[in-house]
Amino acid sequence: MSIAVDHISKRFGAFVALDDVSLRIETGELVALLGPSGGGKTTLLRIIAGLETPDSGTVLLHDEDATRSSVRERRVGFVFQHYALFRHMTVHENIAFGLKVRPRNIRPLDWEIRERVNRLLELIQLDWVGNRYPNQLSGGQRQRVALARALAVEPKVLLLDEPFGALDAKVRRELRAWLRHLHDHLHISSVFVTHDQDEALEVSDRVAILNHGRVEQIGTPDEVRRKPANEFVQEFLSEEVALAKAQA
Amino acid sequence: MATAVSTAFAGSRSFVRRDPVLVRWILTGLAFLVLGIFIVLPLAAVFVQAFAKGWQGYRAAIQDPFTISAIRLSLLAAGIAVPLNLIFGVAAAWALSKFTFVGKNVLLTLIDIPFGVSPVVSGLIYVLLFGAQGWFGKWLSDHDIRIVFAVPGIVLATTFVTFPFIARELIPLMQSQGSDEEEAALVLGASGWQMFRYITLPNIKWGLLYGVVLCSARALGEFGAVSVVSGHIRGETNTLPLHVEILYNEYNYTGAFAVASLLSAVAVVALGLKKLLEMKSTQEAE
Amino acid sequence: MRILKQSSILPGFWPTLSYSILYLSVIVLLPLSAVFLKTITGSWAHFRQTLASPLVLAAFRVSFGTSLVAGTISVFAGMLVAWVLVRYEFPGKTLVDALVDLPFALPTAVAGIALTSLYTENGWVGRWFAPLGVKIAFKQLGIIIALTFIGLPFVVRSIQPVLSDLDAEIEEAAASLGASRRQTFSRVVFPMLRPALLTGFALAFARALDEYGSVIFISGNLPMLIVAKLEQYDYTGATAIAVVMLVASFTVLLGINILERRSRRFDEKDQA
Numbered sequence: 001m002s003i004a005v006d007h008i009s010k011r012f013g014a015f016v017a018l019d020d021v022s023l024r025i026e027t028g029e030l031v032a033l034l035g036p037s038g039g040g041k042t043t044l045l046r047i048i049a050g051l052e053t054p055d056s057g058t059v060l061l062h063d064e065d066a067t068r069s070s071v072r073e074r075r076v077g078f079v080f081q082h083y084a085l086f087r088h089m090t091v092h093e094n095i096a097f098g099l100k101v102r103p104r105n106i107r108p109l110d111w112e113i114r115e116r117v118n119r120l121l122e123l124i125q126l127d128w129v130g131n132r133y134p135n136q137l138s139g140g141q142r143q144r145v146a147l148a149r150a151l152a153v154e155p156k157v158l159l160l161d162e163p164f165g166a167l168d169a170k171v172r173r174e175l176r177a178w179l180r181h182l183h184d185h186l187h188i189s190s191v192f193v194t195h196d197q198d199e200a201l202e203v204s205d206r207v208a209i210l211n212h213g214r215v216e217q218i219g220t221p222d223e224v225r226r227k228p229a230n231e232f233v234q235e236f237l238s239e240e241v242a243l244a245k246a247q248a
Numbered sequence: 249m250a251t252a253v254s255t256a257f258a259g260s261r262s263f264v265r266r267d268p269v270l271v272r273w274i275l276t277g278l279a280f281l282v283l284g285i286f287i288v289l290p291l292a293a294v295f296v297q298a299f300a301k302g303w304q305g306y307r308a309a310i311q312d313p314f315t316i317s318a319i320r321l322s323l324l325a326a327g328i329a330v331p332l333n334l335i336f337g338v339a340a341a342w343a344l345s346k347f348t349f350v351g352k353n354v355l356l357t358l359i360d361i362p363f364g365v366s367p368v369v370s371g372l373i374y375v376l377l378f379g380a381q382g383w384f385g386k387w388l389s390d391h392d393i394r395i396v397f398a399v400p401g402i403v404l405a406t407t408f409v410t411f412p413f414i415a416r417e418l419i420p421l422m423q424s425q426g427s428d429e430e431e432a433a434l435v436l437g438a439s440g441w442q443m444f445r446y447i448t449l450p451n452i453k454w455g456l457l458y459g460v461v462l463c464s465a466r467a468l469g470e471f472g473a474v475s476v477v478s479g480h481i482r483g484e485t486n487t488l489p490l491h492v493e494i495l496y497n498e499y500n501y502t503g504a505f506a507v508a509s510l511l512s513a514v515a516v517v518a519l520g521l522k523k524l525l526e527m528k529s530t531q532e533a534e
Numbered sequence: 535m536r537i538l539k540q541s542s543i544l545p546g547f548w549p550t551l552s553y554s555i556l557y558l559s560v561i562v563l564l565p566l567s568a569v570f571l572k573t574i575t576g577s578w579a580h581f582r583q584t585l586a587s588p589l590v591l592a593a594f595r596v597s598f599g600t601s602l603v604a605g606t607i608s609v610f611a612g613m614l615v616a617w618v619l620v621r622y623e624f625p626g627k628t629l630v631d632a633l634v635d636l637p638f639a640l641p642t643a644v645a646g647i648a649l650t651s652l653y654t655e656n657g658w659v660g661r662w663f664a665p666l667g668v669k670i671a672f673k674q675l676g677i678i679i680a681l682t683f684i685g686l687p688f689v690v691r692s693i694q695p696v697l698s699d700l701d702a703e704i705e706e707a708a709a710s711l712g713a714s715r716r717q718t719f720s721r722v723v724f725p726m727l728r729p730a731l732l733t734g735f736a737l738a739f740a741r742a743l744d745e746y747g748s749v750i751f752i753s754g755n756l757p758m759l760i761v762a763k764l765e766q767y768d769y770t771g772a773t774a775i776a777v778v779m780l781v782a783s784f785t786v787l788l789g790i791n792i793l794e795r796r797s798r799r800f801d802e803k804d805q806a
Contacts, residue, residue: 051264051710070709071264071706071709071710072712072713075712077710078707080703080706082703084701084706084707085707086704086707086708086722088725088726097708097711097721098711098712098713101708101711101712101713101714101717101721102712149707149711150711152711153712264709264718265621265702267621267715268715275614275617276618276622276624278614279615279618279619280630282615283615283633285659286611286679286683287633287636287637287683288633290645290652290683291636291640291648293648293652293657294644294647297651336553336558339550339553339557340550340554342546342550343546343547343550343551343554346542346547347540347544347551348538348540349537349547349551351537355554358562358563359558361566363787364740364780364783364784364787365566365744365780366743366744366746366756366757366783367744367746367747367757368744368746368757368758368760368761368776369776369779372569372764372772372773372776373565373568373569374565375764375769376565376569376572376773377564377565377568379769380767381769382769383568404561407561408561408565411561411562427544431543431544434543434544434545435543440545443545466639469640469641470641471642471643471747472642472746472747472757475747475761476760476761476764489642489644489747490643492641492643492647493643493647493750496647496751501651504647505647505651508641508643508647508648511640511641511644512644515639515640515644516636516639518639519633519635519636520632522632522635522639523631523632
C-alpha cells in the first residue's frame with residue numbers, strides 16, 4: 001500500500017513541527033526519515049499513523065484520504081522507540097493481542113491465533129521466549145517482540161519510531177541488518193525514523209532528510225551522498241559525502 | 249529540547265487517550281457527585297449548623313469557658329507532641345537515610361506501627377500501663393502522680409498517634425537526596441552542626457514543613473485515643489474533639505457544631521498549606 | 535558483628551540511632567507490649583469468654599462487615615475520582631484534588647457529627663429517605679457511609695500515581711493494534727491498575743476497621759466495645775478485643791506489603 005502526505009503542517013503552540021511537508025512512499029518501499037532531533041520526523045510518522053492530527057494537509061493511504069480516520073481504522077503497524085510492550089502479559093499474549101481484540105466476525109479461532117504467534121516467534125528467532133514477560137528480556141529481544149506484535153495483524157504499512165534508539169551500538173548494527181532482511185522477505189511499505197545517518201543510508205530504499213519541519217532532500221542513499229541538495233544536507237552527511245566524493 | 253517539547257505534547261494530549269465526550273461528561277459529573285455527597289456536604293453541614301443561631305450563638309459557644317480551656321488543652325497537647333515528634337523524625341530520618349546498618353528494615357517497619365493501630369487501642373495501651381489497674385498504677389497512685397485521666401496521658405496518646413508523620417515524610421526525601429552534598433561540606437571543613445544547618449536543613453525544608461502540618465492537624469484533631477485516656481473531665485481533660493462529643497451528647501447541637509467548625513477550619517487550612525507546600529517543592533525540583 | 539555496615543564520614547550515626555530507638559521504645563514499643571503481656575498474664579478464661587460473648591461477636595460482624603462493604607464502595611468511587619483527576623481537565627481541578635484529602639485531615643469526631651446530622655431523619659439527606667422507611671443513621675448503612683468517607687482518600691491516593699505514570703505509548707500501541715477504547719481499558723489499563731486498587735482497598739479496609747470517632751455517633755462497632763469495657767474496668771476484656779484488632783490490622787498491612795512487592799515484579803528492570 002502506498003503512503004502519500006500532502007502539504008502537511010503541524011505546530012505545537014508556538015513551535016512549528018512540520019511546515020508544508022509532502023512526501024510519497026511507494027508500495028513495498030522502505031523509506032527512512034532522517035534528521036537531527038526536533039526536526040519533525042517523529043511528528044510526521046505519528047501523523048501518518050493517526051496518533052496526531054495535522055493542522056492542514058492530507059494523508060493518503062493507498063490513494064484514499066485517511067486524514068479523518070482514527071489510528072484504529074488505518075490498520076498500520078507501529079513500533080515505538082521504547083517498545084511499549086504490555087508489562088503484565090507474556091510475550092505470546094503481547095503478540096496475540098491485536099488478533100484477540102478483533103470483533104467476533106473477523107476474529108481468527110484460538111488455535112489459528114496460536115499458530116500465527118508461533119510462526120512470528122520463529123520469524124523473529126525468539127520461539128523460546130513465548131512464556132516470558134517483557135522485563136525478563138533484553139532490549140534487543142524486546143524490540144523484536146514489539147515488531148512481531150505489530151506484524152501479527154498483517155498491516156499494510158509498517159511505521160517504526162527510532163526502533164533501535166534505546167539499544168547499544170552492537171545490537172543496533174545487528175538489528176539493522178536483520179530489519180532489512182525482514183523487509184526483503186515481507187515487502188510491507190515501511191517508514192522508519194532515525195537520527196543515525198549510517199542506519200538510514202544502509203537500510204533504506206530512499207531517504208528523506210528533514211530539518212526544522214521541512215524536507216531538505218529526498219532520494220536514494222546514493223543520490224543524497226553524491227548530490228547533496230544544499231548546505232545543510234552536505235554538512236549533516238559530511239562524512240558520507242566526503243567518502244562518496246573521494247570514491248568518485 | 250525541541251524533541252522534548254514535541255514528545256511531551258504527544259504524551260499528555262495523546263489523541264488515543266481522549267475518551268469520547270459523552271463519557272467524559274458523565275464520568276466527571278459522577279465524580280463531582282461522589283465528592284459532593286461524601287466530602288463537600290458534611291463540611292457544609294458543619295458550618296451551616298454552627299451558624300444556625302447566627303453570629304451571637306456562634307460567638308457564645310466559642311467563648312464559653314469550657315471551650316476556651318478545651319482549645320488550650322488541644323494546643324498544649326499538640327504543642328508538646330509535634331516538637332517531640334519533630335526531633336524524633338529528623339533523627340530517625342538521618343540515621344535511616346544516610347547510613348546502611350543491620351536492622352534498618354525492622355526500624356522502618358516499627359515506625360509505621362501507629363498507623364496500623366486503632367486510635368482506641370492507642371489510648372488503651374496507656375491505660376494498661378498507667379491506669380489504676382495498670383503496671384505502674386500502684387506506683388503512680390502511691391506518689392500521687394496522675395497520668396491517665398490527666399493532661400500527661402493526653403499528651404502521650406497524642407504523641408503516639410502522630411508519631412510517624414514527620415519521619416515518613418523525611419525518610420524518602422532524604423534518601424532520594426543522597427549524601428553527596430553533606431560529604432562535600434564536611435570535606436570543605438564544615439562541622440557536623442554547620443553541615444546540618446547550612447546543607448541538610450535547607451534541602452529538606454519543604455518536606456519538613458509538610459510533615460509538621462500533617463502532624464499538627466492530626467494532633468489537634470485526634471479523638472479516639474484521647475477519648476480513652478482523658479476521662480472527659482470538662483475544664484481539665486477535655487480537648488476540642490472531646491468537647492464536640494460532649495456538647496453533641498447534651499443535645500447542644502449549635503455548640504457542638506461551632507466547636508467543630510473551628511476544627512474544620514484547621515483542617516481546611518492544613519489542606520491548603522499542604523497543597524501549597526506540594527506545589528512549592530515541585531517548583532523547586534524543576 | 536558490625537552494626538554499621540559501611541563506614542561513612544557523615545557524623546551523628548550513633549546519637550541519632552540510639553535516640554530513635556529509645557524514643558520508639560518508650561512511646562510505642564513499651565505501651566504496645568503492655569497489650570500483649572496483659573493477654574499472656576491475664577486470665578485466659580476471661581479472655582475467651584469476652585471474645586465469645588454475643589455482644590462482642592455482633593460487634594465483630596458489624597466491624598468486619600461494614601468495613602468490607604465500605605472498602606468496596608471506596609474502591610469504585612475512588613477509581614472514578616482518580617480517573618477524572620488524572621485524565622481530564624476542568625476548572626477547579628486543584629481545589630478538587632486538595633479536597634480529596636479532607637477525610638484524612640478532618641478530625642473523626644467532626645466527621646461523625648456532620649455525617650450523623652446529615653443522615654438522621656431530619657437531616658438534609660435523611661429526610662429524603664425517611665418516608666421510604668429507610669433510616670440511615672443509627673444503622674449499618676450510616677456506618678458504611680462514614681467508613682466510605684474516611685476510606686476514599688486512601689483509594690484515590692493509591693491509584694493516582696500509578697495512573698499518571700502510565701505511559702501514553704502503551705495505549706497508543708493498543709489502539710494501533712486495533713483495540714477499541716473499551717478494550718484498551720479492560721485489557722491493558724485496568725490490569726496495570728489492579729495492584730494499586732488492591733492496595734487502596736486494603737488501606738481503606740484497615741482504616742475502617744480501626745475507626746472510632748466518626749462511627750460512635752451513629753452506632754456501635756468494635757472500638758466502641760473496647761471503650762465500653764474500659765468504662766466497666768474490664769481491662770482484660772478490653773485487651774482481648776484490642777489484640778484481635780491489632781492482629782487483623784497487622785495482617786492487612788502485611789498483605790499490602792506483599793501485594794506491593796508482587797506488583798513490582800512486572801516493573802521494567804534496567805533497559806538492557
